[in-house]
Amino acid sequence: MANELFDKKIKEKLESVQRPVGPNTWDNIRKRIYAPWYFDFWRKYGLPLYSTIATVLLLVNLKDKFNYEKQFRLLNEKISTIQQLKPAKQVQTIVHKDTIYINKTIYIIQRTEEKPEGPLASAQETMPLVEKSVEQSVVVSNQVKPEEILPANDQQLVKEATMEEKTNSDFPKKDSADKINKLKIPTKTIQQSPSKKTLKWPRIDTRLGLSAGHGFNHTVDLGPSFELFFGKNLSFNTGVSIFSHPESEYYNPKEFNIKTSADFADLYKPHLPPKYDQIEDIHIKASLITIPLNMNYYLPINKRFDVKFLLGTSIDLKLYQNVKFESHLDGDEHYSSFDTEQKKGAWNSMTFGSGLQYRLKRYAFQLTPTYIYHFKETDFLSPKTNFRVSGGVLINLKRDK
Template identity: 30%
Template sequence: MSSEHFDKKIKDKLRLYEPDYDTGAWDSFKKRLPLPWYVSFLRKYGGWVFGGVMSSALIFTLWNTSTQNRKLNDEIFTLSNKIEKEQAVDTVFVERKQVDTIYVDRVVPRYIQVPQLVEKESEGVRLSEEEYVAYQAFKKKVLEADLEAAEAKSAALPEFEVETEQRVAQVEKPTPAEKRAKVDSLALAATATKILPAEPSSAEAAVSKKKMDWPKMRLGVATDYLNLKLFTTGPSFEVFLMDKLSFNTGVLFSKPLETTHPREMDFRQITGKNFEDEYNIYLTANAHPVEVKDISIKTTMIKMPLYLNYYVSTWSRFSFIVSAGTKLDLSVYQDVGYQSGVLGNQVSSRFEARPKPKVLNNLFYGIGLQYQYRKFVGQLTPYFDFRFREADYFNPQKNFGINGSLRFEFGN
């Protein structure tokens, strides 16, 4: 057989061979194709453009709010001066006076046993307001009766004693108006002394000490669409440090984020690591195969947001929000599945990995909107995410995200 005939046979076999279509090969090749100019521009400068737009919007909002406040203060000052001038020159004319007449049909007296009040007073028992009024009225009547008795006694004295009493009366005896004023002053002094609240008991003092002036707080549920790729949700808590400044925290649980790699080479190109080296401690002795393919990794994370909110009021139910902070990675779980072995003898394997989380890896800031109806508050805030440390378990392509929350407000 000549070499030409041999080559012809090989060429014919190669022409007839049709390899199986592999979607992973096209996906890997597609990433290397040149991107449109606007996509590459947004990937490279999108974060800075978004940050500049938000910063400009924040400066414009603050400037507009300050301008509106200044105008409002000027209008209030002008209206106040106008009202004062109008009050100075206005004249009120009363054309007629109508007097209403009240007819008393009957009086239903309410009797309070005075001896019991006297006994309570002597024992130092604290009287109610109604009992105390009755007790003071009783004392006033006693004083009046004593004065009348003294006057009657002076009238019954002999003539020479009457003259002496009259001489004393010229100096000391009060007029009926003075007598009434004296009785009222004595009753008023006693009332002023007794109306003051009594010293609280030890139990009341302990209860009063426990009362605290709690700050305004909000509790609810928050959702975050991380980098427009991964949904997270969980409880959220907000406490106000000042009238317009608050601190926010909570816990966010993510849904499983699945990534697939048809071949081990694809895993190496995307992550820059070898599959066997990355998960060596989880692989069994039989899992070091001739070939690894159909790699599937489902990643779940637990995050803790820590950020500040500054509110810009619009004198309505809506308010602007300026947010800045970070999201800490508390824990990471990965469910890894793959196939290994030669063609026709492949084995499917699965294990759970616990990569070490990079706790502090990002900073974010954003501008959003708040709507409040009574004690219920809804918020929606787009933000720019600046990642200064890359995590192997979560490496998104976009630097944008959106978070929202629904909270209930309580406290002062």
């Protein structure tokens, strides 16, 4: 154990010795390092070139949009003028069909052909004729055969029955005629007023979804996203993103101070033991909660695909860290671990990006490479520049009619 501590102290002494390095030395080292030409070109001119191309495309699209809106206004004015020149009065004839049912009463005289024998014959001959009133919808033909000649009394009854039939058949005809006259609907004249221009409020579309991303510094983010449209192509996007940083490992506080430009003892002083000889084997796992604020502009390519341009920033809310380290005191080793929570509330970066969007009914799928520039240093977790690839799935909350 004593030899290991001696080696560590010697190593710390050697690391503390830093010889000054001149600018010529760095230039010689840079020339010896093999790197493609486009790395240096992108580092110097990447951001200005990207900004110029995005601005030119945005201006061209805005000009085309202005021309389209001008043509639409002219067409609407022509349509309204044509509608005003049409005749104001229009005659509309309404025809109603109705079905009328007529009930007809038919009297049928039945006569038995069999003549009973005996004393009942005289009684049955004196019985009156039976009359039956039948309501039917079928017309019965009243044809009398020449061989069927009735007696005088029976002929008188038939005449009375036919007279009643004629009188009864006259009533429904008059009644039906009155009903038909009542069902006749007079023609109506409809006056069409000239069309008036009304103020229509713009349709507000909103989308809700889930976004995720992966950075070149091995960070991963995930969170809900909300998008509000101010027109057909311009929108504002916000939400909540949770960034998960990979676990960082440092040999001792001095290495931590060199790599992060922060003082380990001052940063975590409340959580360190009151007495220790040295601290080593430091592991830090961090998570960051941010609110992205982005303005998006969509340039349609065809019915399904759009080019997306993004400009925005983010506000850091809270930083959660899990710190593990090993401390030594009088030859004894102690392992410690603690969690910290820091309120951020800092606006420290700008985001530029362009990508593609695919629309399928109410759903939208997006893939956007972005470039993040930190104009203000907040902590060791935020590098100066960072490239990310972000994606998302959104659903339109307003259904199409």
